[in-house]
Amino acid sequence: MMRAVMVLAALVLAGMFAPQARAGEVCNETSYYVDAAKAWGGENGLSAQGWQRIAPGSCVRFSGIPAGVPQFLYARTSEAYLGGAREWLGRTPVCVDRENFQIEGAQDCEAMGLEQREFRQLAPSERARAVLVEPDDFGSRALEAGVQRLLQTLGYEVRVVDGFAGRRSRAQIAAFERDIGASFGGNYERLAERLHETALERNGEVGLNVCNQTSGPTGIAIARQRNERWQSRGWWRIEPGSCMRVVADRLQPGELFVYAQTADGERSEPLRRGVEAFCVAPGRFTAEGRSNCAERGYTQVLFRASPVPVDGVARLTLENADFEDLVQ
Known part of the structure; x- marks a missing residue:
């Protein structure tokens, strides 16, 4: 409780005196649902906010970040996937919390009961829009690749995650729809959401x-x-x-x-x-x-x-x- 009060007070003061803030967009062109956090520099050190969950092929906005300051980004896959978390990271240590958080100028993570993650510093051109990618550059095919990845995670027979919804992928989508007793009529956004929910329920504690x-x-x-x-x-x-x-x-x-x-x-x-x-x-x-x-x-x-x-x-x-x- 004391930590929450201290963080809230710091945020109120920051809001009174900070330069005009602008939104920063983070887009996910990977085949995974990811949880993302941003950090930025200030007089009291690095501040951070997170977590925002981003579906494959989607974007979210981070607001409240002062204009013109250095920005940093970290992302990790959600717990729906087996094999351990995959990270998009850098070399700058930043304090984060396990649940949703907004932290002003924390420097001693351990003393505050926080965890440390390694963030990547964004280039000035990425501050307004940063993109998460994989070695397989899915681009506009990220949503379809995300559906394939989740089907594979749930044990359906998807041999290749490539973002091209061919006959095999469509057959496995139909099998999933039969298994849960629902049809998504080609709405890949709703299909991906349901696949992710199912994978979280099945794999979240495995x-x-x-x-x-x-x-x-x-x-x-x-x-x-x-x-x-x-x-x-x-x-x-x-x-x-x-x-x-x-x-x-x-x-x-x-x-x-x-x-x-x-x-x-x-x-x-x-x-x-x-x-x-x-x-x-x-x-x-x-x-x-x-x-x-x-x-x-x-x-x-x-x-x-x-x-x-x-x-x-x-x-x-x-x-x-x-x-x-x-x-x-």
């Missing part, structure tokens, strides 16, 4: 969901087999009292291992009752293989088996008793 009930922030790493080779990855930082979906794939029993360590202060405490050795590094890392960790510049630690998934969903709650020196 994977590994970790909740941190310890007294401080925690870093999470995972290990699983990829193409018959073990791979370990980290870190995901989870604040106390918060939850995060770390893996966004439908899980099978025995395929995933988890490691955690406290991330508060100079000394970190490791997760207890680990059983399988994998490689980790101090910063963000991806380690291929699980042997010869030290020779390859990694540290070997013991991971714990993930909780057994139910319908592809595994849930792990970390408490103080899970860490060596936090046992009470």
Whole structure:
């Protein structure tokens, strides 16, 4: 509550003294539904607002941004898609919240209970209209590509996402309409909305969901087999009292291992009752293989088996008793 009051007061003052603001448009020419946020420079540092959900082939406007100031953009795919979030990012760290937010001049993300994301600075020509794209430049075909992507995500037989609604795509659309008992009559906007709603309901919690009930922030790493080779990855930082979906794939029993360590202060405490050795590094890392960790510049630690998934969903709650020196 105190943070909300402070942010609201800052916004009121900013509105009284800021230069005339103008809207900035962000358009989505990708095949994904994305959640976007914008940031801008000011006397008190970077301010930010988000999240705005943008459908494939659509645009939204960000208002209240002073004219002539540097602007930054970050976007991520919605939770409807499997395989983890895809990001459109840069190198400028900005404080954001998990839910809809508007933050004035936040600099210490951790102290305010916020997360940090890396934003891309927009060129002056992009301030009025910035466009999100993929390597496959869908352009005006983004909506059709988005429908194909969602059908594929829901398990329908779409082999190629190309934005061309051919006979196979039309057949899979008809199959989806039969499955839900509704027809969209060629209205791709309404069809995409319903596909996205369905995918969110089905996939929104699929994977590994970790909740941190310890007294401080925690870093999470995972290990699983990829193409018959073990791979370990980290870190995901989870604040106390918060939850995060770390893996966004439908899980099978025995395929995933988890490691955690406290991330508060100079000394970190490791997760207890680990059983399988994998490689980790101090910063963000991806380690291929699980042997010869030290020779390859990694540290070997013991991971714990993930909780057994139910319908592809595994849930792990970390408490103080899970860490060596936090046992009470």
